Amino acid sequence: MDVIKKNQEFQQIFEKGHSIQGKFLVVYFLRNQYQINRYGICVGKKLGTAVRRNYIKRLLRESLRTLTFPNHQMNLDILLVAKKQILSASLNSIIEEIQHILLKVVFLKLKNKGELEDSQ
Known part of the structure; x- marks a missing residue:
């Protein structure tokens, strides 16, 4: 599993990517030029202290x-x-939600095959 770390890449996904809302998460996705899927995790300061935010990141990873x-x-x-x-x-419950959202992403990719490529 490769990780997205650069702020510029995060901003590009926010601006140009598609999103799917869940109960616990919002998942943004954008086609990349690599032959792999890459993941990034974003936990805002509104969710609590650094200890709590790091705990959430560990749960998501x-x-x-x-x-x-x-x-x-x-x-x-x-x-x-x-x-x-x-x-x-x-x-x-987090695992189930991520699985459900990623299946939606696969379905969207198959349904709108060209649309994800055009978004870059």
């Missing part, structure tokens, strides 16, 4: 690590943005 990801090479940059409701969520 662990959920991505244990995720049974669809067997599609999508070449996407995927950005997970935590919402305030994530503070009361369990690891299993």
Whole structure:
């Protein structure tokens, strides 16, 4: 699992990417030029102290690590943005939500095959 770290790449995904809202997360995605999927995690300061934000990041990284990801090479940059409701969520519910949202992304990719390529 490759990680998105550069601020410029985060901004590009926010500005040009598509988004899907969930109960605990907003997931932004944008096609990249690499042959792999890359992930970024964003937890705002409104969610609490640094200890709490780091805990949320660890939960999200662990959920991505244990995720049974669809067997599609999508070449996407995927950005997970935590919402305030994530503070009361369990690891299993976060995993289920990410899985559900990523299946929506796969469905959108198959449904609108050319649209994701045109967004760059």
